[in-house]
Every structure is written in structure tokens, then in C-alpha cells.
Amino acid sequence: MASVDHHHGSEPYSTLEVQSVEASNPQVLEGSNKEVVPHPESEYPQPVSTLNAWDAPEVKGVDTEAAIAQGQNDGNAKRRICGLLPRTFYIVLAVVILIIIGAIAGGVAGGLSSSHSDSSSTPDPGPEPGTTENVNILSTSKLAASNWTDSQGNTHRHVFFQDPYNAIITRQWDSENKTWTTKNVSQLLSSSTTGPIHPIPGTSLACASADNRWGSLYEVHVWFSEASTDPDPTISWVNLNNPVGNPNFWTYSSSILRTWNNTQLSVAWQRCPRENCVGNWILAYQGREGFIRIANASNWDNNTEPVIRANAVSAGASLALVPSLNGTYVHGLTLASQRRPSSMGKTTFIGDWNWKQDDGTILDDVDPLMTRQFAATTMNNWNEALFVALSTDGGVKGARWDGTSYNAIPQINFVDGESTNFSAIAMTTDATFYGISDDQIWEYTVDTSDPSTFTLAGKVYP
Template sequence: MASADYPHGSEPYSTLEVRSVETSNPQTLDGSNKEVVSNPDHSYPQVVDPQTQTAWDAPKPESPYADTEATAVQGQPNQATRRTICGLSPRIFYVILAGAILIVIGAIVGGVAGGLAGKKNSSNASNSPDSSTPGSGTTANVNVLGESKLAASNWTDPSGYVHRSVFFQDPTNAIIARQWDSQNKTWTTRNVSQFMQSSTSGPINPLPGTSLASASCSSRWGSLYQVLVWFSEAGQKNDVISWVNSNNPVNNPNFWVYNNSGLPTWNGTQLAVAWQRCPNDKCVGSWTLAYQGREGFIRVANASNWGNNTTPVVRTNAVSAGASLALAPALQGAYVDGMTLATQRRPGSMGRTTFLGDWNWKEDDGTIIDDVDPLKTRQFAATTMKNFTQSFFVSLSTDGSITGSRWDGKAYNAVPEITFAQGQSTNFSAIAMTEDAMFYGISEDQIWEYSVDTTDPSTFTLAGKVYP
């Protein structure tokens, strides 16, 4: 693997060796099938002593005045006995009774008012933007982690049936796969993190809200059918890139294998990955991963040697921190061994870096989309069209809107506004695309699927709900 054709300052790096590994004839997608107040017993009214007391249990002082009512009750014969109620004169008794009734009524009214106010506050809290806005990261979500990213890929099995995988994190931080089988026309949920609990390599620990990237391989020549998803984990000194792969997705789809690339990353890197086909008919191909390295360079790693230092292909001062990335396979001559890398450039654009062959890259090969502010951008996604002769790149803004640009084989044509036909909620917090022009978005704790019109990519047509 040779370096990019420009100097990178003093940053050391070495090259990767590319193993001679698949390709088949250019794959054709034209025929693919796209598819939640009572008082205690002892609290009776009592007579209030007119004398001031220093404590509730202090003895009452001797009074110099005669208690005429008490004298009458004690039955002195020379005085007329007065009528009493509970030992009290009727007037005092009724005064105390009226006061007690008022206290009870006040308590009831206060309780009702407090309950209504609490209900109103609870309703306001449940409807507040912080608890319902996609991507807010609150515990309001029950299906998808609020800050979850999204990844997707597709492949075709030996019988010609199309399969698609969509990856995200649930509220427990687990990586979940939703997988589509065009033969049975069903989505199946697989908890990848749960599958790895019994692995000898131990459970996986993806960072909350980690960038996700997926690619799939389907090679009839090499009988190779695989589905992979990459993510970031916390390392001893730096975050590192790991992945899990399903090596037999047809016959044993619940068996996944964990791998750690050991590649250190920087600043919560975003990820982009593609399966690069081989430039001849005698090898399988390899996985190509783009990410942001420790010094901020955009680097490209190859599966032929993950542990080797990887090639920086875009200078650190040319890209934004936490740069959005997208990687799309492309025809290079007769084979699909070319690639186009989209990166977030400063001060505000989606720039293009092109693979030239023999692991050489042209760093600045034009602009894909103008006016892409790094501070207002969440992520990029890309797909291929017209048998890999064309590509389509999109950018998701922080306000949930999406803009795009189509490569027609000669130039990029801006698509400033995308219409979601028959769309549900389209305030997306994360997006992904497969190579067969399918689009996925997280919105309001749900994942939706759209089909891209390859004739007019400004229109996305709703295909259905992916999850839940």
C-alpha cells in the first residue's frame, strides 16, 4: 500500500501490504428487488386553654377565676346545672366543630388541586423537546438509544435473494441488527451484543452513540458471504476500532465473531467502510475502512494488515474535528475496485478523495457538495447506482434536513432538496444507505426505510418501518 501523493509533515506512517485476494464481474443491481382525610382515632377536638403555655406538655397554671361550668358539672346543689356537649358548652362545641369541618374541606380542596397540577406538570414534561426530540439522548426512548448512529449494508445469497442489515444501538447500549430476507419478505431482530456475551473473547463494549459502519460481501467465485459492522470501544489510552462479523449469515446467522483492529482514533471519530472488489477474477477482495486518526488526519486502513500503520489520505488542517465520512465503491475500468471517499472539509464543504490504484489516493479531487457547515452537520451517507457507474452522496444536518449530490459519471449535480414520498416523520437523527440505493433513518424512536429513485434521486419513496 503506497502513500498518498502529497507530504504529510512530520507524521510517520508506513504502508500496508495488500494481499492478493475476489472479484467477480461487475455486480449488477438493476435486477435487484428493493424492498409505548380522616383524623386519627386519638385526634378529637380539645378545649383550648386561655393561658399562654411555654410547651405543649407543660402543666397549666392555677387560675384565680372560678370555673362555673366545671362547678355545675360537679353537681353543686345550689346552682342550676347547665346543658353541655362532650363536656363543652354548646356555643364552644359548635365553634370547634365548624373549625374542624373547614379544615377538612380545605385539605380535600388542596389535595385535588395539587393532583391536577401534578398531572399537568407530568404532561408538560412528557411533551417537552428534551424528552421527545430524536437524538436527545434521554431515557424517553424505549426502542432506540437517543444518540444512536445507524449503519446498513446489503448482499445477495447464492440463490439470488437480496439481504440487508441495519445496525443501531438500543437504550441499553447493545448493538442490534435488523436483517431483511427478500425470499421470506421479513425483518428479523438479532441482538449482536447478546450473542457476544458467551464469546471466548469476552463481551463487546461499544461506546454509547459510537459511529457505526457496515459492509457485506457476496462472492460466488470465492463462496464468501459475510456481514460486518464496525464500532468504537474504549482502549487503555485511546478509543480503538473493533468489529464483529457473521461468516455464515445464511445457515448460522446468530453466530458472530469479535475482532479488534487496535487502530487508535481521535475525538469520537466517525467511520466509513466498503468492501473493495478485486481488480481481477482470481481473488476475493478486502475491507477498506476510513476513520480519523489520533492527530486528526483522515486515514484509510485495509483488512490485509489492520495492525500496520495506516495511510493518511487527507491532511489534518483540511478536515473538521469529528469529520463526517462516506465511502462508496466505484468502477475502475472493468472491475469494481475503485473507491470515492467523501470527507467534511473546512471551512464548509463535502470534499472528494479518489482511489487511484495501488493504494494511492488523490487527496483533493473536487467538491461533492458546497455549503456544508461542519457545526451544522451530523453525518454523511452514500450509495451506488447504475451498476456502480454512478453514485449519490447525502449530508444530514443537525436540524434533520438532508441535501445530496449525484455523480453521473462526468460531474456532480446538486440535489438541494429531497422529497420523502409517503413519508412518516422525517426529522432524522441518524442515517445510512446500502449499495443498492436504499435509505434508512432514525426518527422519533423508530427506523424507517426508503427507496431512492435512481432516475430522479431527489425523491425517496417510503418502503416501510424497519424497527420496531
């Protein structure tokens, strides 16, 4: 890859512009006994004489009948309930019961009023996409997809994601049989002499396919990040070199490419301008110093020259890399990257491994703090392209390259969409869109005459 002698910062720069479960410590009653509540002496039961009134000794000057009546009154006075005279007790009890009934009625009325108030207000938008616990797809899983055409003209698609156990899963589509099949790539590599693989949970995934009929080259590759002994993650990938004849045989490769933590990845297969060569696998990623770099199949271990300077892009920059026309043949490349302060910038491959870094703006008003990722596709026989940005609220907007200029599409309309609150997206080079929403993966086709319209094609998974 050719470079120039400009340097930025401490690194060479090239204008190669190219659940937790909450628990409240339960209180345990450890054999407790009922507590004796003391009462004033006056409230304790008093002894009653066994003598009747007629057995009482006479007292001079005292009216015997009056004394008997007084004794009866005193006995009544000492019969108490909870320290209260019976009549008083029952009055207090009635008052307490009325208060409790009133409280219950008030609570019910308040609940109904609150419910009515909530129904007339703006509904709760619910949790942020990708944060709920899933059973089919890892809640933080990214998405990657690619397509290729075999020698019989049949279309094949591969969609990659992570399951709740961090394994990399692929769904494969065969247009001849019109069926989706599932392969657990991590499991298939678990017994490999080069595996097993250990993708970081929620790692960015990038996929590309080759379908060069020269030499019968039909391959599918997917890249991801793995933890390493170095503080920074490294990039690894797996290959499916015979997707029709042996779809279960994957091989694993690692690299020394150090990345910015949580870097996003984007990959394209660059076609060769001649019929007698294979082409190249091109990977865009963010290096640990923040520069956007391009690596290629000629040397994956090469810590490549940066093509976009670090201070021009955001941390964890969204990326999208697609093949494009370079003159009259499809061996060009267009890279979209998240630029500071808030745009999707364009970097163009101009040949001889040279890139034009600042080659215009694809889409304005793309705030890095409100953006999850980019995706891109080609249209109309490589003459046009569509770039889209996924927002943190699950919405999608984009820009169309019509061969002359970029035209903004403020909002994508998902026709017949079952669920469009996307947490991750991907696109193939034949104008097909994939999105994860509500623990499911959906497929949409892009209306190339009006790319603001995506029409539901069906469910990919589960």
C-alpha cells in the same frame, strides 16, 4: 499501500488521497406542633364578673341604669374574632374571598390567552433529535446498513444499531421470505472466547457485505469503537461468515488502530478486478492526530498512512465511503469527508493504494457544526452515485454524481414519510435509505431517476 514522501506536522502524510432526575429535597414535617401566636394584652379575653347588675354596689352620683348599659356595651366590645370586631372581621373576610376569586379568574383568562397566543405563533420544534429517552433504540445510537445477493439471487439486508443497553442489534431482511428478524450481536458474543464486546455508547457504526460468488464468499462485517487502556479508543469489528447457514455465529476481532475520540467510521467492500480473487475490506476513520486514514484487510494492525491532512478536515469529520467504477470494473472507491470550512470534499482511489486527496467538491454549504453525518449509495449499475448529509435539525440534503458532475439536491423529499426528524442515517449500495426517528427505524427507496425523492418502504424496527 504505496505512499509519497510528503509529511505534514509531526505525522507522515500521503497524497494517497483516497437523565438526570431533578429532585428538590422534599421538606419533611418532623412532628411539628402548632405555634402559639402572641397577641397584645388588649386582645386577650378579659374576665367577666359573676355578679349581675343588680348585685353591683351603688356608687353615689352614678346613674345605675346607665352603668348597666355601659357594662353591656363593654361586654360586646370585647367579643372579637382574630382581634377584630365581628362585623369588621366578616367585611375583611368577604374582601379576601373576592380577591381570591378575582385572582383565579385572572389566571384562567391569562392561561387561555397564552394558549391562544402560542397556537398562533411558531410551534416549538421540540428536543434535538437523539436527546430524548428511548425504549427501543439508544437515543445516541448511530446506524449502519449493507446488502448482498446470494447465489439464488435473493437479496439480503443487515441494519445495525444500539439498543438502550448499548448492545449492538442487527435486523436482517430476506427477500425470499420477506421477513425481518432480530439478532442481538452483543448477546451472541457474550459467551464467545473472543468476546464479549464493549462498544462505546453512541459509537459510530460501519457495515459492509461481500457477495463474491467465487469461493462462495458471503460475509457481513460491522465495525465500531471500544474503550481501551489507552486514552484513545480503538476500532474493533465482528464478522458473520455464514449469514445463511449459521446466522447466529459471529466472531470478534480487535485492532490497535487508535482513533480520534468520537471518530466517525465508513466501510466498503472493494471488489477485485479479477474473478479469481476475493477483494478487500476498506475502512476510513480519523486518527488521533486528526488525519483521515484508510485501513485495509491486508493488515488491520497497521497504523496506516493518512490520505487527508488534519488541517483540511473538521474534528469528528463525517465520512462516507462507497465502491465505484475504476475504468470498467467496480474496484474503485470514492471517499466523501467533511472539509473545512464548510463542504463535502471528494477523495478518489486511483489504484496501487494511491488516493487523490483534493479531487473536487461533492457538495457546498455543509457546515461541520450543523452536520451529523454523511451517507452514500450507488445507482444505475455503479455509473452514478448519491451522497447525502444529515443536518443537526434532522433534515437531509445531498448531491448526485451523474457520471460527469455533481448536482446539488438542496432538500430530500420523503414521500409517505411517517417521521423524518432523523438522528442517524445509513444507506446500502442498492439505493436504499435508513433513518432513526422517534425511537424507530424507517426504510426508504431512492428514486434513481429523481434522487431528490425517497419513498417510504416500511418500518424496520421495532
